[in-house]
Amino acid sequence: MKFILSVLLAVSLSPVLSHASNFAGYGKVGTNGFGLGVATSVNGNLGLRAGFDTFKFATTQKDANGDYGIDFKLLNVSGLADWYPWAGKFRTTFGGVYNGNKAGLTAKPTAGTYTFNGQTYSSADVGSFSGEMTFNSFVPYFGLGWGNPAAQDKQWGMTMDVGMLFQGAPKISNTVTCGTATNPTVCAQMKNDVAAGATKLEGELKTFKILPVLSVGVSYRF
Numbered sequence: 001m002k003f004i005l006s007v008l009l010a011v012s013l014s015p016v017l018s019h020a021s022n023f024a025g026y027g028k029v030g031t032n033g034f035g036l037g038v039a040t041s042v043n044g045n046l047g048l049r050a051g052f053d054t055f056k057f058a059t060t061q062k063d064a065n066g067d068y069g070i071d072f073k074l075l076n077v078s079g080l081a082d083w084y085p086w087a088g089k090f091r092t093t094f095g096g097v098y099n100g101n102k103a104g105l106t107a108k109p110t111a112g113t114y115t116f117n118g119q120t121y122s123s124a125d126v127g128s129f130s131g132e133m134t135f136n137s138f139v140p141y142f143g144l145g146w147g148n149p150a151a152q153d154k155q156w157g158m159t160m161d162v163g164m165l166f167q168g169a170p171k172i173s174n175t176v177t178c179g180t181a182t183n184p185t186v187c188a189q190m191k192n193d194v195a196a197g198a199t200k201l202e203g204e205l206k207t208f209k210i211l212p213v214l215s216v217g218v219s220y221r222f
Contacts, residue, residue, distance in 0.1 A: 023222050024149035026051075026159055030215025033074040039219070041150035044087035049080040049095075049149075053215075066109040066123065075100030076165070078141065084148060093143045099135055099167050101211070106130040116176070117193035117200065125186055127177035131198070136168035141213070149219035157219045165211040172205075174198040 022041035029035070030053070037051020055074040060067060080095035107114075107130070109123035143163015151157065176194045178187035 022150040022152065024157075024219050025222070026149050026217050026219035028053075028159060028161075028215045028217025030161070030217075031211075031213055032076050032165075032215065035076075035215065035217070037078075039082075039149040041148065041152075045084050047082040047084065047091070047148060047150055049082060049093075050078065051080075052077045066107055066111065069104075069106040071104040073100065073102050073104075080141065082145070082148070089146050089148055089151075091145045091148070093141070093145055093161065093163060095141050097139050097141050097165060099137055099139045099165065101135055101167065103133045104131065116190060117197040119189070119193045121186070121190055124179050125182045125190060127179045127182075129174070129176045129194070131172065131174040133170045133172055135170060139165060139167045141165050143213060147219065150221055152221075155221045157221070159215075159217045159219050161213060161215045163213045165213055166209065167211050169206040169209050170202065172198040172202045 024039045026037050026039060027035065028037075032053035033055025035051055035053035037049055039047055039049040041047045053074065053076045055072075057072040058070065060069050062068070075098075077098040077100075078095055079097075080093050082091040082093050084091045106128065107126075108128050109126045111123050113120050113122055114126050114129070115121075141163060143161050145159065145161040145163075147157050147159035149157060149159060174194045174197060176191055178190065182190075
C-alpha cells in the first residue's frame with residue numbers, strides 16, 4: 001500500500017510535466033539522502049517539482065550481551081510548488097511529502113541482563129527484542145531555496161534547498177519475545193514493561209516534530 005501511494009504521489013504532476021516546454025531533471029544530496037526529481041516552470045514566478053529522496057544504512061554489532069541489528073531508512077516522495085517572488089533564482093517552496101523515514105533495532109540476547117521500564121530481566125527471560133521508530137506518513141514541507149531548474153537562461157544549473165519537514169512526533173513500537181523457559185507471569189510483566197517503555201520514550205521525544213532539510217544539487221533543462 002505504501003509503495004502504491006508513493007508512486008501515485010510521484011506521478012501526480014506528470015500531466016503538467018509532460019506538456020511543459022520548460023522541463024528539467026535534477027539530482028541532489030542532503031540530509032534526506034540522495035534524490036532525483038523533475039521540474040517545470042508554469043510562468044516566471046511559479047514552478048512545480050516532483051521527486052524522491054532515499055538513503056539506507058544497516059549494521060550489526062556484537063557485545064558480551066548478544067547481537068544487535070540497526071536499520072536506518074530515509075524515504076521521501078514529494079510534490080512541491082516553488083514561488084519565485086522576483087522571477088529570479090530565489091524561491092520559497094511548499095508542498096506535501098510521503099514520509100517513509102524510520103529506524104529499527106533488533107536484539108538477540110545471549111548473556112547479561114536487560115532493563116525495560118526500570119525493571120531488570122535476565123537474558124534467559126528475553127528471547128528477542130525489536131523496536132521501531134516511525135513518523136506521520138503524509139506531511140507538509142516548507143522551505144527556501146536557490147535555483148530554477150526549468151529556467152530558460154541556461155541548461156545546467158545548481159539548486160539548493162533549506163527547509164523543514166513537519167513529520168510529527170516519533171511513534172515507538174517495541175516487541176519482545178520470552179525465552180522458552182520463562183515463567184508465564186514474568187513473561188507477561190516483561191511485555192507490559194516493554195510497552196510502557198515505548199510509551200515513555202514517545203513522551204520524551206514528542207518535541208522532535210520537525211526534521212531540518214538541507215540539500216544541494218545539479219539540474220539540467222531539456
